Amino acid sequence: MLNVTHVTKKYHKVVANEDINLTIEDGKIGILLGPNGAGKSTIIKCIMGFLKYQGEIQVEGLFNKSVEAKKIMGYVPEIPSLYPNLTVDEHMEFIARAYKLKDYQAYKDELLTRFDLDDKRKKFGDELSKGMQQKLSICCGLLPRPKLVIFDEPMIGLDPHAIKELKLVLKELRDRGCTVLLSTHMIDSIEELWDTTYIMQKGRIAAVVQKEYISETGKSLEDIFFEITEGGAENEPESQAPESEVQG
Ligand code: ATP
DSSP: EEEEEEEEEEEETTTEEEEEEEEOOOOEEEEEEOOTTSSSHHHHHHTTTTTTOEEEEETTTETTTTHHHHHHHHOOOOSSSOOTBHHHHHHHHHHHTTTSSOOOHHHHHHHHHHHHHHTTOOOOOGGHHHHHHHHHHHHHTTTTOEEEEEEETTTTTTTTHHHHHHHHHHHHHHHHEEEEEEESSOOHTTTTTSSSSEETTTTEEEEEHHHHHHHHOOOOOHHHHHHHHOOOOOGOGGGTTTTTEEOO
């Protein structure tokens, strides 16, 4: 379970996140949706403990910057950050050793096969295409079987097979009781996956949309997104659903 309470992050005078509150239960997928610069990557970096911020963040009840919390957190960054002189195999080994994993070989093989990297095991980081780097970054994030997995724009650069595979992985994580948080611009690609969507705008959470709201109203997430991010006062979130379903 992920709990973010009253988190504010400023880069000097720029308020990148203002009073962010969000909760994602075990076995649920939360989505961060928002225009460029809305603050999605910043809140993700706060949750991962990379930045200083005001407020409180807990993962499974643990302080997010504690070693215990970090052991159960997985992260796939927006831009893959690989080692140019390590091979695909060595990246996975590095993660396995850093997390002191045991019995990981079968899962490592499975991930590399599923993401079409099996025949690229000997390729170095700087020999991989952009999409291959992204796939390896996903495999590295998943190898420790984290309880909380955070993906920042994971679909970018992926081919259709990898997108399909990633969606399957997300469903499996949910079924395993993991907590998943994913930021994306590709609304279509996540339509059937999420439980709660947080629509961000100008550093704030402008609306919280529950899955049930979509089935009850027949509105698409895309419609709601544009109403909130491009609509006027008449499209305030409260006007679209009872407060328990869509909250401003
Ligand atoms: P995108 O969809 O383009 O990735 P985002 O929603 O992830 O955007 P952030 O990267 O979190 O947005 O940026 C939020 C705000 O914080 C923006 O105004 C951005 O210019 C600012 N910002 C982000 N990183 C820094 C930084 N290192 N220093 C100063 N300002 C920053």
